[in-house]
Structure formats: C-alpha cells, structure tokens
Amino acid sequence: MRWQSTIGQVALGALLAAALSSQAARAVDPRYPDWPCAQAKVPEISIAAVWAGPPLDDAETKWKDDPKISALVTKLSARRFPIEDAQKEITSFLSAAAADKTNAGKLLFAGLFDTLNAQRASVMNGLERVMRKQRAAAEKIRDDTLALQALQDATPPDQAKVDALGNQLTWETRIFEDRRHVVKYVCEVPTTIDQRLFALSRAIQQELD
Template identity: 70%
Template sequence: MKAWILAAIAIALSSAAARAVDPRYPDWPCTQAKVPEISLSAVWAGPALDDVQNKWKDDAKVSALVAKLSARKTPLDEAEKSVKEFLAASASDKSANAKLLFAGLFDTLNAQRSQVMNGLERVSRKQREAADKIREETLALQALQGATPRDETKVEALSNDLIWKTRIFEDRHKVVRFVCEVPTTIDQRLFALGRVIQQEME
C-alpha cells in the first residue's frame, strides 16, 4: 500500500510539472516563463558594443575578470567592487575597457543561462519517462496484489522498486524547482553589473 501511495504522489507531481507554461516550450518545467536569451537592450543602455564583440576574449585581464564576475560563487557585492576597481585603474582606456567587460559578461552569462535551461529541459524529459515507468509498475503491482494465488515475493520486490523510483522522482522534482530560479538570478546579476559598469563610465 505504501508503494501505491508514493506512486500516486509521483504521478500527481509529474502531471503538474508536465503542464508547460508556454506551448512553444513543452519541455520547460518551470513556472517562470522561458526567455531563451537575455536581450541586450534590457540590460545595457550604454554605448553600442558592435566594435568590441568577441574582442574581450583577446584581452587577458578582461577575460580573467569576466570569469570571476560570472561565477555564481563570487558574491555580487564583491563582483561590483571588482568592476569599480578595474575601471578606476583603466584611466584613458576606461570607456573601451568598460565596453569589453560588459560584452564579455553578456556573452558568458547568456551562455550560462542556456546551459542551465537546456539541463532543465533534459531533466523534464527524464521526469516524464520516469512517471510513465512508475505508472506501468503501479498497474503491475495492483495486478500482482489481486492475483490468486498471490506471489508475496514479487509483490514485495515491485513495491520496494516503486518506493525507490518514486523517491528519486521526488528528489529530482525538488532540485528542478530550485534550479528554476537560476536563470532569473543570472539575469539579475547581469543587470546589476551592467548598471555598475555604466555608472563608472559616466
């Protein structure tokens, strides 16, 4: 009976997760709307970046700083301080370095978002497959429980298997809910750092 209850919970969770917010993205498991890429105009009101695209990779200092600022383990206040220190030391090259730095952040954080979102969709597909398997095994368990004579060894083995699969399903569901916040966190980080860079350019 315990396995049946757990299976029912898992199937209910799966059904809730399977309802896509936007039919264009059927594998998207989050309640937050899927925005595939950050729009440059949404996070940058500074000068055009056309002349520095990809050039940031050729500057060792900028590349190293982009890597540090893009890492989620770097606290935002520390990242903002690093931006200010870097641009304060740039002297006559401040505007050019500011543009290079933001171009690098924009490219890097957009790529991070894409990786996270692709991962979420992969997990969403696995969850659907797992829910289907749990449904199948639940029906098989019901059949075994109602059989005459009843094979207790098989009933117990399938019950235990269902409990284990349901636990994995629920754990994965919790992780997905947590990871769904990451794209928004990346958006906020890019917006905050872009604002600091623009303020330092003025």
C-alpha cells in the first residue's frame, strides 16, 4: 500500500508540473506570461469604454475632496454590496443633489472609476504573483519527484526517507492544487469588477440624461 501511494505521488507530481508548463506555454498573450486566466489580460479599463456622459473636467482629481462622495464611492464599490441596491443609492443621491446633479454625478463616477480600477489592478497583480509561486512550486514538485524515484530505486531503499519525501510531495501537490482552484475562481473577479463599473456608470448617466 505504501509503495502504491508513493507511485501515485510521483505520477501526480509529474502531471502537475507538466500541466503548469503547458499552461504557461499557452499564455493568452505572450506579453503577460504570468497571466493565468483564460480571459485576455486588459491591464486597465479606459474611461471612454464606460463613460459617455459629460466631460469630467477636474472631477478625476477632485472627487476625494468631497467626504460624501468618498463615503458613497467606498460603499458602492464594495462587491458584497448588491448591485441593485447600489443603483438605488445612486438614484437617491443624485436626485437629492438637485441643481448640482451633473457635478455630483461626474465626481461619483470619477471616484468609482478610480476605486474599481485600483481593485481590479490589485486582483490581477495578485493572480500573477500566485502564478509565479505555482511555477516555482512545479519546479520543486518535479525535483522532489525525481529525488523520490532515486530513493525508491536505491538498493536497499531507505524507507524512512522514502516516506518522509513522499509525505512532503503529498503536501506540496495539495498546496499546488488548492492554489489552482483558487486561481480559477479569482480569474472571474476582474470581469465582475468590469461589469460592476459599467452598471454603476450607466446608472449615473441615466440620472444625468
């Protein structure tokens, strides 16, 4: 049983290392070799892609000076806050702004754009950091797999060392797999942020029309 378990670890280690090498080779865009997602990496969303409202003028730098805008931006940009509730908050806030509605809308959009773009960049940078860790982990798994094979082939094999390295390899592959599952989930987050920014921008523009 112990022998079969060790062979399974060797096979799994080799498969994981090969899978990561293949994934890196199939990078969606060679400019971003550490990008682990199937979706193409778009480093930053442009204002023009999500805003067709009035010119922002100095709103891009002034929104942080307004405490109410800053507080609302923090609230609306939180992904845990339901998008439907966020849209209602926008309607209520801009309706209360009355004659200053246009300026308030520009400031609110500028704040949401800055904040959500920063969130998006943070998530994407984190994904690339994890990918680099995965590449290093794959190399370690590959090296430990070869070392385990050498220990098994020794005559006589040192069973204590075989067991110790086999356990280490099991732990390494488990961490590798856990990270892989997390990356698959987190790869959806930039798209979710894009969709949120577009929806909130549209809600603001509808109030300004």
